[in-house]
Amino acid sequence: MILAACTLAAAVGLVSPAAAAPQPLEYVNLGDSFSAGSGVYPVVPTAVSQCMQSERNFSHIVAQQLGHRLTDVSCGGAKTGDFYAPQYPGTRAQLDALTPTTELVTLMIGGNNNNTFAGAMATCIGAMVSSPVAQAPCQAQHGAKLAEPIETQTYPALVKALSDIHDRSPQARVFIAGYPWLLPASGSCYPQMPVAAGDVPYLRALQAKLNDAVRRAAKETGATFVDMSQVSEGRDGCKPVGERWIEPMLFATQPVPVHPNADGERAIAAEMLKAIG
Secondary structure, X not given: OHHHHHHHHHHOOOOOOOOOOOOOOEEEEEEOHHXXXXXXXXXXXXOOHHHOOEOOOHHHHHHHHXXXXXXXXXXXXXXXXXXXXXXXXXXXXXXXXXXXXXXXXXXXXXXXHHHHHHHHHHHHHHHHHHXXXXXXXXXXXXXXXXXXXXXXXXXXXHHHHHHHHHHHOXXXXXXXXXXXXXXXXXXXXXXXXXXXXXXXXXXXXXXXXXXXXXXXXXXXXXOEXXXXXXXXXXXXXXXXXXXXXXXXXXXXXXXXXXXXXXXXXXXXXXXXXXXXX
16 A cells, blocks of 8 residues: 555655755855966966966866866956956956855965065066175165055955955855965075075065965954965975976966966865865
């Protein structure tokens, strides 16, 4: 009688079908050229060309490993301001990619605010050219001035950006990575990075201050900071091919120097995956 009842129930549609397969988790990647993997080929064919967004950037690796549905709006040259307005024709404000159902957000941002990375590098190259025999001409000429905007401008901009991500996607887990080391702790990096030997630790301290601002902003807003400093030690742009995760200013093996290569993007992905769990 039980078997007959079940058969009848199935015939009239009262027995539930097999549970549908779970939908892929909604994953959004935001950020700048380190997040976009600018310089690592191949580029995403549907992305705006100026963004130089790579199919092998860390978010694509994370999405593939976890089976998530990725929306990647990272773009080379992005600042936190580009979270709120289109950066180039054909792009959109990066935060517009977020929805109330977004469940995972990753990003790297801050290095372009106030032209921190590129501006400091250009300034210190110029200082070496103008004072070729000085030990640390950039530090002597500029002191704390290059780092001051990190605290007064970049840090509050990071706090606002991370807070607004949480507001737009309140269910999302948010992971923001610090920047891997561009330079070693000391020693000459010439000619790959054409700055005076004494300015190598000066520029490294500037990057450390930026990474600390990212870390503190993450803590203040409930995001997770993914620290790249320990794992990238000894992988800076002064190391030879095969060891380095950052390409140097001169003799780079990709079109965007002083940025992660494919190994660097894989390393960021590995640390993101550890943090995501």
